[in-house]
Amino acid sequence: MVIIAANRFTTEAQRFHRDTETETEHRAMKTKSRIGILVIIIGITLSFLLAALASARQSPEPLTGNWAVRTPNNDGTFRTTYLNLKQEGSKITGTIRVTQFYYRITDNTGGPEGFVLNASMMDGKSERKVQYEGKLVGDELHISTRRRPQDNPTQMVAVRAPAGEGALPARNPLPALHKVRDNGLARTPPMGWNSWNKFASRVDDATVRSIADAMASSGMKEAGYTYINIDDTWEAGRDAQGNIQTNKKFPDMKALADYVHGKGLKLGIYSSPGPNTCAGYEGSYGHEEQDARTYAAWGIDYLKYDWCGARTLYTDEEMPAVYQIMGDALLKTKRPIVYSLCQYGRLDVWKWGADVGGNLWRTTGDIRDAWDSMTRIGFSQNDLAPWAKPGHWNDPDMLEIGNGAMSETEYKTHMSLWAMLAAPLLAGNDLRSMSPEILAILTNREVIAVDQDKLGTQGQRVWQSAVPSPPATTAATPAPPANQEIWTRTLSGGVAVAFFNRAKEEAKITIKPADLKITGKWKARDLWTLQNVTWPETEYSVTVPSHGVVMLRLSK
Ligand code: GLA
Numbered sequence: 001m002v003i004i005a006a007n008r009f010t011t012e013a014q015r016f017h018r019d020t021e022t023e024t025e026h027r028a029m030k031t032k033s034r035i036g037i038l039v040i041i042i043g044i045t046l047s048f049l050l051a052a053l054a055s056a057r058q059s060p061e062p063l064t065g066n067w068a069v070r071t072p073n074n075d076g077t078f079r080t081t082y083l084n085l086k087q088e089g090s091k092i093t094g095t096i097r098v099t100q101f102y103y104r105i106t107d108n109t110g111g112p113e114g115f116v117l118n119a120s121m122m123d124g125k126s127e128r129k130v131q132y133e134g135k136l137v138g139d140e141l142h143i144s145t146r147r148r149p150q151d152n153p154t155q156m157v158a159v160r161a162p163a164g165e166g167a168l169p170a171r172n173p174l175p176a177l178h179k180v181r182d183n184g185l186a187r188t189p190p191m192g193w194n195s196w197n198k199f200a201s202r203v204d205d206a207t208v209r210s211i212a213d214a215m216a217s218s219g220m221k222e223a224g225y226t227y228i229n230i231d232d233t234w235e236a237g238r239d240a241q242g243n244i245q246t247n248k249k250f251p252d253m254k255a256l257a258d259y260v261h262g263k264g265l266k267l268g269i270y271s272s273p274g275p276n277t278c279a280g281y282e283g284s285y286g287h288e289e290q291d292a293r294t295y296a297a298w299g300i301d302y303l304k305y306d307w308c309g310a311r312t313l314y315t316d317e318e319m320p321a322v323y324q325i326m327g328d329a330l331l332k333t334k335r336p337i338v339y340s341l342c343q344y345g346r347l348d349v350w351k352w353g354a355d356v357g358g359n360l361w362r363t364t365g366d367i368r369d370a371w372d373s374m375t376r377i378g379f380s381q382n383d384l385a386p387w388a389k390p391g392h393w394n395d396p397d398m399l400e401i402g403n404g405a406m407s408e409t410e411y412k413t414h415m416s417l418w419a420m421l422a423a424p425l426l427a428g429n430d431l432r433s434m435s436p437e438i439l440a441i442l443t444n445r446e447v448i449a450v451d452q453d454k455l456g457t458q459g460q461r462v463w464q465s466a467v468p469s470p471p472a473t474t475a476a477t478p479a480p481p482a483n484q485e486i487w488t489r490t491l492s493g494g495v496a497v498a499f500f501n502r503a504k505e506e507a508k509i510t511i512k513p514a515d516l517k518i519t520g521k522w523k524a525r526d527l528w529t530l531q532n533v534t535w536p537e538t539e540y541s542v543t544v545p546s547h548g549v550v551m552l553r554l555s556k
Helices: 002-019 025-057 196-202 205-218 253-262 288-298 308-312 316-333 346-351 371-378 382-387 408-420 436-442 445-451
Strands: 065-072 078-088 091-098 101-111 114-123 126-137 140-145 154-161 191-194 227-229 235-238 244-246 266-271 302-306 338-342 360-362 393-395 425-427 460-464 484-491 494-501 507-511 522-526 531-535 540-544 549-555
Touching (some): 078 154, 101 126, 101 308, 114 308, 191 266, 205 253, 244 288, 266 288, 288 316, 302 316, 316 338, 316 346, 346 360, 346 382, 371 408, 382 460, 408 425, 408 445, 408 484, 408 494, 408 549, 445 549, 494 507, 494 540, 531 549, 540 549
Parallel strands (some): 191 227, 191 425, 227 266, 266 302, 302 338, 338 360, 360 393
Antiparallel strands (some): 065 154, 091 101, 101 114, 126 140, 140 154, 460 484, 484 494, 494 549, 507 540
């Protein structure tokens, strides 16, 4: 190419020479030699430039750079994965940022023509790992990863992004701990609906409005359900002043709040103390007070605050200070906003959740619409009872009742167990299309009355059948649970007693009331058949269907 370029200049020079042939020979010669020198200089410069370009092209480090995969969320926002890579020979270092996670590359094999990157991050006390495979194809990085080793790989194409884009923000210093004043809300466990379990990222303005309509017209509102809570995926980015924006699915949050309030209901919203929410949307990191003010201005009544991306910046031990920031910020707005902590029960949140202003705190990972998930969570709450009290509740996650993958018997068990636990009752189903049977379960007033009892004392297990002798117990195959359990809950003016059968077959449970520490004469009512029953002083027998419950309320 250098030669061709030089030739082109020679031709130019020749043409120039022809145009000046009327000049004297000497002048022509002088000019010719000047042109010759110029051509040589230009040629040398060009050859340097082209050589530099060629060497950049064939750089041994073509993977070096910031690479981004932008996946549209269908609401005007994007989910972005960043691979910020540094290649030095066969070694690749750097970071991988995926929605709420921020990994450091620990090792690699291969190079531009085909590589594997292993990366890891600490998430509290546990390590998370991720693996990306890829290769350079022209100016694109073709990559793939698997959510779990057994999954099919997700293929993605990354393109070069400006240096620094997607970098993790600096860690903000944390405030000293103090006791956040009780906001006086949630004297009984909050009741309402949340979008996540049924709609996940499909929730939008129209859905929320129609759910509010259904809540108001179905009898749910009369039964005590009040909060309509929008979970993750309503967020967009921020404006030039740093104000959080809603995405296309929620054109006007204030108007939506007005609509929900107009139905006599309240509106809840969701955010994260981290830079990103769990679904990778904009979190409140560094904008806590500003966001709290925005929520108040919109007319928000409830905030679920989900750890998510905060795990990339803070340790579990720092959670109380991180949650305190928003606890203070919400109080400062002067608007009554229920504060719901969601950090999956880490760091024994029940011991400090109230001190940072929390009205409720998730005690476990996410529930699924499955018997195993629901019972594993629900029956594991026994030891947390001392921490529940008016204004401050253990939250074993939202209800799955009516989502379709459990039987009505199992959903009754779900409802009963949550009521025994003084758990928040946040329906997670599509209220617009539920069957009368599901509506009846969700609106059983007598079961709700147990949940909402004003003493706020969480129930506990008082008896369980012998644990079936398991085959060898390992971490992978833990001991099976007891087949039958009896839980009681002290109520104002009574006791709730629930007989649960976790077995695959119907079971007859026979118990001496004295063994349950319930002595004397009681009037008893079956809260599912809505019949009065006889509570004997000596021995009580009840037949409970597989995965079912018999729930009684005893009163004097
Ligand atoms: C976490 C929470 C869920 C839900 C999702 C939303 O997983 O535990 O309840 O809010 O985030 O991304």
